[in-house]
Amino acid sequence: MNWISDWALPKIQTLFGTKRDVPENLWIKCPHCGEMIFHQDLERNLHVCPKCGHHMRISAQRRLDYTFDPGWQRIELPRAPADPLRFRDSRRYGDRLREAQQKNGMDDAIAVAHGTIEGRPAVAAAFEFSFMGGSMGAGVGEGIVTAARLAVLQDAPLIVFTASGGARMQEGAVSLMQMPRTVIATRMVKEAGLPFIVVLCDPTTGGVTASFAMLGDIQIAEPGALIGFAGARVIEQTVREKLPEGFQRAEYLLEHGILDMVVKRPEMRATLARLIGFLRPPAPAPEAEAVAPSPAPTPAPAPAAE
Structure with missing residues (x-):
């Protein structure tokens, strides 16, 4: 029986917490220049290498x-x-x-x-x-x-x-x-x-x-x-x-x-x-139909003098 792995290690993990899982592919290697790029930087750059400009698939x-x-x-x-x-x-x-x-x-x-x-x-x-x-x-x-x-x-x-x-x-x-x-x-x-x-x-x-x-x-x-x-x-x-x-x-x-x-x-x-x-230029806005001006009213004739 290995007392370190079977007893001591579980006690330590209980006291200090279990080991956190580290996400994979945090760093991605550029296939063209070999530069190691942080995955968030690569995403922000639309998967284009910031060093050599290689466009990844x-x-x-x-x-x-x-x-x-x-x-x-x-x-x-x-x-x-x-x-x-x-x-x-x-x-x-x-x-x-x-x-x-x-x-x-x-x-x-x-x-x-x-x-x-x-x-x-x-x-x-x-x-x-x-x-x-x-x-x-x-x-x-x-x-x-x-x-x-x-x-x-x-x-x-x-x-x-x-x-x-x-x-x-x-x-x-x-x-x-x-x-x-x-x-x-x-x-x-x-x-x-x-x-x-x-x-x-x-x-x-x-x-x-x-x-x-x-x-x-x-x-x-x-x-x-x-x-x-x-x-x-x-x-x-x-x-x-x-x-x-x-x-x-x-x-x-x-x-x-x-x-x-x-x-x-x-x-x-x-x-x-x-x-x-x-x-495909935007279609021109339809022009408003021209409205013919209404004729000016004809003034009434003045009354004849007696």
Whole structure:
């Protein structure tokens, strides 16, 4: 019997109180520069490293929180068929899907909401990269279509934040069909005369880049975001040439005319509000109908003198 652990330690804990639980993840290491950042400082800086400016990946929920004014509402998306091909590799696709749903609290890799951005109405869709790499299956395609229909219904601009590895291979041709489907959805927004703004976040690759993500009226990216279709190594092996430094990064694409602007995350909300103001100016107030002045009364004739 160990009298220290069995008798003395409980007595001491009774006298001085039990050991307080220390919360985990109080300090977060920047993956780019290695700086240790206090979690509250990182939250205040919208998950951007205060030392090197690296934009860390954030959840769809945080993305919408950082974009909308308080009071925004998330909408429920139609359920897409789960595991339409009954796909299985090392594990069943259905098991992978349920695990991702439980981990992220989402039905699929996209969230759609509506609200205001500095007082201007808008509809936004945000990808969740931690949900199977933000891959685009039938559920994500349904989310983009729903967001487009909501934007048309509310006569509001549509903003999509992309963060995806591309098409979801476990859904095969069903996933590939979401590419033309999402393109048609964005066309519906444009035909209604509404702005379609795309914010490309790290990373945006594959079938998402090859479809709706490059069709925005305004193309924005966060600093350092990886944007492309195929991987750099695949391209080098195909063209047999060494790619330039920073190839497929946001700054390189801006320099070569593929993007309209690169915007830091703390400035994103104000930038989106300003763009919406340019593209959707407020309707002029109806002018009051001009009222014709009533004719002056005719003076009565003076009585004749007798």
